Amino acid sequence: MEKEISILREVLKDSVLTPAERQSILRQIADLEQKLEAVKLEKAVARLGEMANKSSLFNPNGYPVSAGKTHFGFHSR
Numbered sequence: 001m002e003k004e005i006s007i008l009r010e011v012l013k014d015s016v017l018t019p020a021e022r023q024s025i026l027r028q029i030a031d032l033e034q035k036l037e038a039v040k041l042e043k044a045v046a047r048l049g050e051m052a053n054k055s056s057l058f059n060p061n062g063y064p065v066s067a068g069k070t071h072f073g074f075h076s077r
Helices: 002-014 019-054
Strands: none
Touching: 002 019
16 A cells, blocks of 8 residues: 555656646545555554453453452552
């Protein structure tokens, strides 16, 4: 998608376009940028989920540990 965006930007700079053609290309760029951001967000959320699953905030059974408690239920200091 990034390559497509780059190509479309070059077309805007290097081509003689009608206002309608220019507007169409700008819309295409905006749509691609929005899709690219959505993909990046999905990947970031997936990585965050993976990190949370591997984090010490979860006990070996996969249940969240209450704040201030260890895996054994004792309050930490």
